[in-house]
Amino acid sequence: RSYDIPPPELDETSEHWPGNDSKYAEVSRSDLPTTESLKLTEDRFLVEWESTFAPAIKSGKKVLIAAHGNTLRALVKHLDGISEDSITGLNIPTGVPLVYTLDDDLKPIKHEDAIEPLSGRYLGNQEDIRNRIGAVAAQTK
Numbered sequence: 001r002s003y004d005i006p007p008p009e010l011d012e013t014s015e016h017w018p019g020n021d022s023k024y025a026e027v028s029r030s031d032l033p034t035t036e037s038l039k040l041t042e043d044r045f046l047v048e049w050e051s052t053f054a055p056a057i058k059s060g061k062k063v064l065i066a067a068h069g070n071t072l073r074a075l076v077k078h079l080d081g082i083s084e085d086s087i088t089g090l091n092i093p094t095g096v097p098l099v100y101t102l103d104d105d106l107k108p109i110k111h112e113d114a115i116e117p118l119s120g121r122y123l124g125n126q127e128d129i130r131n132r133i134g135a136v137a138a139q140t141k
Contacts, residue, residue, distance in 0.1 A: 001088055002037070002038075002088060003037065003038050003039055003084040003085070003087060003088055004037050004038070004039040004084070005037055006035040006036055006037040006040065007035055007037075008035065009034040009035040010034045010035065011034070017032070017034070018032045018033065019032050036070070038070055038073060038074060038077075038087065038088070039084075041070045041071055041073075041074045042074035042077060042078070045071050045074045045075065046074070046078060049075070049078065053065070054106055057102060057106060058104075058106070069092050069094065069136075072092050072098070073087055073090055073092060076090070076092070076098075076118055076120070077090075079100060079102075079106075079107075079108050079119065079120075080108060080117055080118055080119050082117050086117060090117070091133050091134075091136035091137045092133075092136065093122070093129060093132035093133050093135070093136055094132070094136065096122050096123065096124060096129055096132060097122065097123040097124075098118070098120045098121070098122050098123075099111075099120055099121050099122075099123060100119065100120035101120075108120065113126060115129070115130070115133070
């Protein structure tokens with residue numbers, strides 16, 4: 001769960017190798033990832049952030065992002081300026097909406113119910129959400 005050290009690579013015999021999923025049938029084998037660190041996820045996602053999401057938000061649109069936990073951690077790392085060392089310990093609960101309000105420069109405006117180190121607010125019962133964060137943390141042990 002480091003920031004810049006990817007997990008061991010998958011090979012084509014692994015049940016988790018993306019080439020075994022029919023939705024990737026049209027993707028070249030050389031383009032299918034075999035491993036990805038949070039840093040690589042962040043590098044990949046920030047291209048989309050800058051080219052797609054940021055312009056949409058600046059134009060006044062509200063944007064909903066549904067993504068894998070690592071992609072969400074890359075996003076909140078960027079928005080909240082979380083350090084590489086701190087992001088490794090951040091756990092985002094699955095399926096809990098996290099709402100950010102951004103200023104004109106796309107900097108987060110901290111919500112009074114934000115759970116550190118985030119500026120956004122999880123929607124729902126805050127005690128339940130803290131328990132769900134703990135459950136995600138327990139998965140990594």
